[in-house]
Amino acid sequence: MYLEHYGLNEPPFRITPHTDFFFSGANRGATLEALLYAITHDEGIVKISGEVGSGKTMLCRVLMERLPASVVVIYLANPSLSREDILYALADELGIPPLDNSRPATVMRALQEKLVELYAEGKQVVVLIDEAHAMPVDTLEEIRLLSNLESNRHKLLQLVLFGQPELDVTLARPDMRQLRERITHNFRLEPLVQADIAEYLDFRMRAAGYRGPSVFTPEAVRHIAKASAGLTRRINILADKALLASFANGSHQVDGQEIEAAIRDAEFSELPKPVRRSSTPGALLWAAGGAVTMLTLVGIWLFATRPSEPAAPPSPPQAVEPPPPPEAPAVPENASATPLLDKLLEESRPWLETVADNRWFIQLFTAIDANDPAQVESFLANIRNAGLEMGQVRVYRLTSGDKPRYGILYGDYVSRQEAVNVLNALPPEAKRYHPYPRQALRLKLPGKTMNKD
Structure with missing residues (x-):
């Protein structure tokens, strides 16, 4: 309705994932690069967690587009599969003839044979599991068993779990210890801060064809940041409603008034309290083969940690006076510090x-x-x-x-x-x-x- 009013080619704030609108700021782009490397060069399970509407499905879709052609991607969007059903689903995705009446062990053997065949062809199979937090515990245990499928030197199946913080709670259970220890890379999508939101809004508008000055005023951005809690889905909903309100008012700018109206109309529910997490930072260390060895390509912090208190310095000897500091070189009065x-x-x-x-x-x-x-x-x-x-x-x-x-x-x-x-x-x-x-x-x-x- 408001596209022509703002000179847009398409709606800028749709809540359905559209990979042309992937925002690489706020560490999203770095997270994607780290995921690509972890999936194509590693042998463990990868986990990505984030609050509802933080952009996990968008990240998953972009990841599917960016993986190389040698990767066979299986996307499972139904998390309620039983442990037997997930085996049948994987077999079906890999083109294995129907095994409906077969025992799970028979299906697992057929899967391994197919994976070995694909591995011999230079193919890598990656399974992306969306909404993994809703998976039954028995199915998660089957995920662990699937991670055991391997050749003499390499894993045959790479597993990637996308889920809400409830997934972390489930994995923290004592009976999930074996699966938890198979997860070699943990990523967390944090909410956007106010400065990121301003950049995000501008990016989405311009990706949709807008070419004018920023539509959203600083006051509007502040209101969005507070009401959305930094979650991209909520930001999209508020921005879309506010653009419609601004269009109805005949304006080309969104101010606090339009955002307040959008907030009242959205009626967002309360967010759950954040899940307590370990204080150990999750830094991703990589090594690349070839003539040049890289110690670190990209580090993704999964959550903030508090620095430890510095130790108190020892008392200096009383009889020894420190030498005078060297004189600083003279700096011209008008010289720049940078x-x-x-x-x-x-x-x-x-x-x-x-x-x-x-x-x-x-x-x-x-x-x-x-x-x-x-x-x-x-x-x-x-x-x-x-x-x-x-x-x-x-x-x-x-x-x-x-x-x-x-x-x-x-x-x-x-x-x-x-x-x-x-x-x-x-x-x-x-x-x-x-x-x-x-x-x-x-x-x-x-x-x-x-x-x-």
Whole structure:
């Protein structure tokens, strides 16, 4: 109804997953890259958990699109399958002749033979199980047994569980210990914070064809952040209702008034209290074969941890006085405290304004709240000292509300795969903030020319 009013090609805030609208910010893009690597290079079970409406199904759909052609993907959307039914479902998906009257052991043997056959053809079979939190305990136990299917050296079946926090509660049970210990990678989709929500709203509008200034005011973003609890499904519902209200009022901007009306109409239910989690961080450490060994490609934090209290320093000897500190070199009165940052901000502007939307680069660094530009300066100095080609480094600065945001990009590539290849070879100093490939289409800066070449 409001598409023409805003110059949109399609609705920007549909709640059904549409992979063209996958938001790679808020660590979603890095999580996807980590998932791709974990699935194609590992042998354990992978688990992704998140609250209702946090974007798990969208992530699953994008993952299915991004997996290489050598991967046979089986998607199970019905979590209520019994332990026998899940075997029949897998057999059916793999084209095994009907085994309705066969014993589970017979079906399992047929599955193993088919998986060995596919493995010999260079194929990998991945099973994506949505809504895994609703699975019966017996079916989860069958998942564990399926993870035992293997050749002499490799697992024949890769299993990925997508579920709500209730899945973590189930896996914490004593009788689930064996399955829990088979899970080698745990990912958690955290809610979006207010700054991410502003970027998310702008991204979805532009992905739908909008080309004007930001539609949602800072006040509207604050209201959405509070009412949605950072969950993308709720954000979509509120944004869609607010756009409709703004259209009805003849306006091209969404303010707090429209959001308040959308909140009243949505009538969201209370969210459950967060599940208590272990304080151990889940960092993903990878190793890539070949001539070059990588110690870390992407680290995904599954949840925040509190740093331990520092130990009290020992008392200094009374008889020894510390030497006087060296005199700091004199700094010219008008000298900038961030010369490298200032230089790159200026040099990056022409490229940022003219880069074609279909080009790719590597997002090295994003500061959500960069009130201290010295942090950015320090990172730039570190990657320069590590030997990174500074002519390929671009820096931009945005203002979200009243807070400055900095981003550091690297390279200019014709394809995502080319960007990934370069990312893999980056020195550790450049991977400090978990870089990921990004397309120029997703980088919407004030004054940027929208090139389609």
